[in-house]
Amino acid sequence: MYAVQIENLTKIYGSGHTEVVALADATFDVAPGELVGILGPSGSGKTTLLTTIGLVTEPTRGRVVLDGEVIAEDGWPPGLDLKRIRREKLGFIFQAHNLIPFLSAVENVMIALENNGFGAKEARTRSIELLESLGLGHRLNHYPALLSGGESQRTAIARALANQPRVILADEPTAALDTENGKNVMGLLKKLAVENNSAILVVTHDQRMVEGFDRIFTFSDGRIVNETRNNV
Amino acid sequence: MNLALRDIRHQKSRFIQTCLGLGLLLGVVMSMSGIYRGLFTDATGILNATAADLWVVQQDTSGPFAATSRIPEEIKYRIRAVPGVAQASALSFQNIQSERHGAPFRFFLVGYELGGMGGPPIIVAGRPIRQKHYEIVVDRAMKIGLGEQLQLGGDDYTIVGHTAKMVSSAGDPVAYVTLADAQKIQFKDDNNAIRNSREKLASQLERLPVLSPNQASQLTPQIAKIVGSTHIANTVVARLSPGADLAEVQDRISRWNHYRPLTGKDQEHILTEGMIKKAKMQLGMFRGILLVISGVIISLIIYTMTLDKLRVIATLKLIGTRNRVIVGLILQQSLLMGVIAYVIGFVLIALTRDKFPRRWDLVAIDLQLLFGIVILICIGASLVGIRKAMRVEPAEALGG
Numbered sequence: 001m002y003a004v005q006i007e008n009l010t011k012i013y014g015s016g017h018t019e020v021v022a023l024a025d026a027t028f029d030v031a032p033g034e035l036v037g038i039l040g041p042s043g044s045g046k047t048t049l050l051t052t053i054g055l056v057t058e059p060t061r062g063r064v065v066l067d068g069e070v071i072a073e074d075g076w077p078p079g080l081d082l083k084r085i086r087r088e089k090l091g092f093i094f095q096a097h098n099l100i101p102f103l104s105a106v107e108n109v110m111i112a113l114e115n116n117g118f119g120a121k122e123a124r125t126r127s128i129e130l131l132e133s134l135g136l137g138h139r140l141n142h143y144p145a146l147l148s149g150g151e152s153q154r155t156a157i158a159r160a161l162a163n164q165p166r167v168i169l170a171d172e173p174t175a176a177l178d179t180e181n182g183k184n185v186m187g188l189l190k191k192l193a194v195e196n197n198s199a200i201l202v203v204t205h206d207q208r209m210v211e212g213f214d215r216i217f218t219f220s221d222g223r224i225v226n227e228t229r230n231n232v
Numbered sequence: 233m234n235l236a237l238r239d240i241r242h243q244k245s246r247f248i249q250t251c252l253g254l255g256l257l258l259g260v261v262m263s264m265s266g267i268y269r270g271l272f273t274d275a276t277g278i279l280n281a282t283a284a285d286l287w288v289v290q291q292d293t294s295g296p297f298a299a300t301s302r303i304p305e306e307i308k309y310r311i312r313a314v315p316g317v318a319q320a321s322a323l324s325f326q327n328i329q330s331e332r333h334g335a336p337f338r339f340f341l342v343g344y345e346l347g348g349m350g351g352p353p354i355i356v357a358g359r360p361i362r363q364k365h366y367e368i369v370v371d372r373a374m375k376i377g378l379g380e381q382l383q384l385g386g387d388d389y390t391i392v393g394h395t396a397k398m399v400s401s402a403g404d405p406v407a408y409v410t411l412a413d414a415q416k417i418q419f420k421d422d423n424n425a426i427r428n429s430r431e432k433l434a435s436q437l438e439r440l441p442v443l444s445p446n447q448a449s450q451l452t453p454q455i456a457k458i459v460g461s462t463h464i465a466n467t468v469v470a471r472l473s474p475g476a477d478l479a480e481v482q483d484r485i486s487r488w489n490h491y492r493p494l495t496g497k498d499q500e501h502i503l504t505e506g507m508i509k510k511a512k513m514q515l516g517m518f519r520g521i522l523l524v525i526s527g528v529i530i531s532l533i534i535y536t537m538t539l540d541k542l543r544v545i546a547t548l549k550l551i552g553t554r555n556r557v558i559v560g561l562i563l564q565q566s567l568l569m570g571v572i573a574y575v576i577g578f579v580l581i582a583l584t585r586d587k588f589p590r591r592w593d594l595v596a597i598d599l600q601l602l603f604g605i606v607i608l609i610c611i612g613a614s615l616v617g618i619r620k621a622m623r624v625e626p627a628e629a630l631g632g
Contacts, residue, residue, distance in 0.1 A: 047630060056550065056627045086626075087552030098547040098629050100235075102242030107233060114233055115552050143242070159551070171630050 001068055003166045003199030004030040004053060009062035009072075011048050011222075022048040024222040025062070030199040030215075032166065035190050037210060038203045040219030046203040047171060049219070053201065054090055054169045055082045066090075067166040087116050091160030091198075095172035097152040099144040105131060105155045106140040112162040130158045134188070150181035154188065161192060168193075170202040174209055186212035235557065236564035239541070250533055251569055255576025257526050258606065262581045263588070264519040265598040270591035271511055275401040275503040278342070279496065281353040282323075284469035285478055286311075287494045288485060294494075296325050296466035297401055298502045303491065305411070305463040314484055316476030321348030322465035324414040327404065328384065339374055339407050340400035341384075343414020349469050352408045358393035364410050369393040371405035384409075385417035401507055403590045411465070419462040523605060531613035534566045538617035545621050546628035559618050566614035570606045 011023040023045040030036050038046045051057040053064060055071060064072040067089050071080065086092075099108045109127035114120065131140055134154045144152055153173060160168050170189065174182035186202075186209050193200045202213070210216060211230060218226035240247045278297075287296070288303065288311060295301025311320040324343035331337055344350040346361060352369045358378045361367045368389040370376050373396075381388045389409065398406040409417070433455060437448035472481060478495060485493040494502070504512075538545075545558055578599070585592045 051627055051630060054550070056625070056630070083549075083552045083554065086550065090552075092550055092629075094547075094629060098543065100544050100547065102235075102239040102544075103233075107238065111233060111235075111548075111553070112551055115554070115557075120233060 001032075002029040002065070003032045003034075003067055004201070005063075005065040006053070007063040009049070009052060009064060010060050011045075011052055011057060012060045021222050023052065023059075026224055028217065028224070028227070030167075030201060032197040032199055033194050035193045035200045035212065035214050036202065037213035037216040038201060038219065039205070039207075039210070039216055040225075042205075044219040045222035046219050048222070050169050050171055050201065050203050053167070054092065055080075055086055087112075088163065089166050091163065091165040091168040093153070093156050093160045093168065093170035093173045095175045097144070097149075097156040097176075099147075099152055099155055099159075101144050104141045104143055105136060105147065105151075105158075108144070108155055109158045109162050112159045116163045127158070127162065130162060131155065134158050149177050150184060153177060153181070153185050157185070157188060157192070161196065161198075164196055164198070166198060168198050168200040170200065172204055172206070173202060174204065174206050179208055182206065182209060183212070234564070235561040236568065239561065240565065240568065247569070251572040251576060254526065254529065254569065254573030255580060257522060257529070258573050258577030258602070259580040260577075261519055261522045261526070261602060262577055262599070263592065264515050264522065265602065266581070266585065266592040266594055267588070267590065268512060268515045268519070269593035269595050269598065270588075271508045271515070272504060273593055274399045274403055274591050275508050276500055277397075277399055278325075278340075278350075278401075278406065279499050279503060281398065282350045282469055283471070283496075284349060285472045285496060286317075286470040286482060286485070287496070287499050288468045288470065289466070289492050289494060291490045291492050293492065294502050294506070296323070297499070298507050301466050302464050303466075303468065305415075305465045305468075307491065308465075308468045310488075311468055311470050311485065314470075314481055316472050316481045317470050318473040318476075319349060320468055320470040321345045321350055322411055322468050323350045324411060324418055324464075324466050326414070326418050326466075327400070327402070328407075328417075330383075337374075338404050339370070340402070340404045341414060341417065342406055342408050343411040343418070343465075344408060345411045348411075349471060352393070352395040352398065352406075354395055355393045356396045358391070360393055361408065361410060362392075365413055366390060367392045368407055368409050369395055370407040371398050372396045373399075373405040374407065382407075384413075387413075387416075389413070397591070399591060401503055415462040415464060419464050523609065526606070527609040527613060530566065530570065530609055531616045533569070534562060534613050534617040535620065537565065538562060538620050542620075542624055543629060545624045546626055549624065550626035550629045555622065558621050562617045562621055563611070563614045566610040566617070567607065570610035574603055574606050 007027050009023060009026040013020045013022055026049060038049060040046050048057060052059045058076050059072050061074050071085060103111065106127045109130055110123040113123035113126055128140060131137060134157065136151060136154055139147060139151055147155060174185050177185060189200050190212055213230055216228045217224050289295040289301035290303050293299045293301045305322045308320045308322045311317055322345060326341050328341050329336060329338040342350060352360065356372060361369055366387060366389050368382060368391055370391055372394045376382060376391050378391050380391050382391065400406060430452060434452045437443055437451055438445060472478060482493045482495060485491060548558055
């Protein structure tokens with residue numbers, strides 16, 4: 001079973017002569033354990049694709065199936081619990097890591113687990129294990145302001161992985177990092193995709209990182225214009 | 233995980249400063265309530281200390297506190313004879329302002345009959361008045377030591393005792409002398425005036441054709457004595473026997489010419505609804521305005537704090553945080569701010585209450601009511617922030 005299946009996914013903003021087609025008939029599947037890059041210039045529809053899969057933007061047309069559950073079919077099905085699906089099946093990684101500034105590293109991970117019903121004690125134990133596995137055992141109680149860019153991004157990755165989601169959506173995760181840290185993050189995402197059997201979709205401008213992806217979709221004007229596979 | 237506490241912990245100094253500012257504001261609101269209660273207590277202080285069932289005053293007046301009332305002292309004997317009256321005493325009241333140590337010195341002088349009603353309710357130092365003349369009991373707030381002298385109406389009075397927390401409706405401390413002394417201070421003319429009035433009387437009598445010069449000279453001192461009598465009181469207070477019908481006694485006295493019998497409740501109404509009504513309204517309005525200002529300030533602070541957290545809220549929404557957690561974050565911060573500010577205000581006022589020049593009464597029901605209002609204001613104020621937070625789109629967490 002695919003982790004993500006999208007068919008003819010289209011998002012149109014406005015109507016009539018103000019109509020803007022942000023995403024047009026995108027169709028592809030992503031298998032569990034696969035690391036997929038979404039490339040393209042600004043305004044090409046990359047982020048719209050990500051937010052549509054992430055249940056943030058409602059598609060105008062098309063179908064999205066997430067881990068076997070239909071989450072969009074010409075719009076969101078009535079009664080769809082968006083927050084539940086985001087909590088249980090999706091993990092998000094952001095360009096600016098978006099850690100909660102008033103929570104320590106471990107608390108930033110804990111909140112994702114507590115959102116999903118874990119008790120404080122268990123959430124803490126799991127968060128510490130996760131952060132230690134990402135090499136942040138010495139930074140557990142540090143606030144985001146005291147973490148380096150790479151450490152912040154690894155904490156954000158830990159938060160995204162906390163609930164072992166089937167799909168991780170990453171928006172420019174290496175944009176704020178130098179080349180070395182960016183490559184480390186990409187290597188980490190690849191390792192986690194395989195280890196956790198999660199599909200990871202990464203939107204990026206960063207050409208330095210393309211060799212790390214299993215597959216790359218290039219977007220232009222809302223359409224997929226190219227699909228390449230890396231034999232890594 | 234309590235996000236509200238963690239956010240506050242993260243910006244402690246800002247939160248504490250905000251609470252301090254609000255606490256000062258709430259302290260002012262509390263002091264307004266205290267002053268309001270103090271006004272009431274002051275206004276009814278002498279009334280309650282006298283504990284009279286009836287206050288007989290001059291007809292068509294609302295004396296002796298709210299209006300001038302002069303009645304002959306002797307009427308007390310007639311009042312004592314009314315069935316149901318157990319005790320009746322004449323009292324005199326007057327405001328006195330003089331200078332002491334170069335500063336204005338103001339107090340309220342009560343004249344009472346030794347052993348009668350209306351004397352100092354409590355002596356905290358020294359002793360009560362025992363001699364008919366030239367002894368005085370003063371309130372401790374007048375800051376005159378025992379044994380010191382105070383000049384009144386040309387005579388020196390010795391401070392023999394101190395009373396405490398007795399003030400007039402205007403907030404002036406109260407002093408007590410015997411009725412005879414008070415009458416002398418209030419009604420007796422000075423020597424020049426007496427001499428002038430006697431000469432005037434004598435010349436008028438001499439001009440009367442029906443009187444011989446000898447008769448006129450003999451009548452002059454007798455008439456002068458009657459005219460110059462100081463046996464006048466401002467009121468006669470009466471206490472009834474157990475089981476006596478107040479309305480019946482009041483009705484009986486009201487049938488006499490020239491007198492108006494007011495009950496203790498009537499006096500209380502005159503004092504609280506008449507004399508201090510405007511001050512009470514003023515304080516009430518001021519209190520209301522301050523509460524509205526507090527509400528606006530709390531709303532603005534909570535709204536600003538929410539604006540500062542929009543990206544955090546968007547991120548929380550994107551990672552699936554339930555709305556109640558986000559609502560809790562804003563509501564708990566608002567409530568905590570209100571509660572801490574309330575405690576700061578209370579402590580501040582408790583520490584400074586003795587510095588207030590007028591009475592300041594801390595009443596539990598006022599404090600409880602204010603606490604309830606603060607909680608309601610905090611809940612109301614947080615709604616502005618909650619509304620903003622609920623409108624934040626998870627998509628706002630994306631992008632650089």
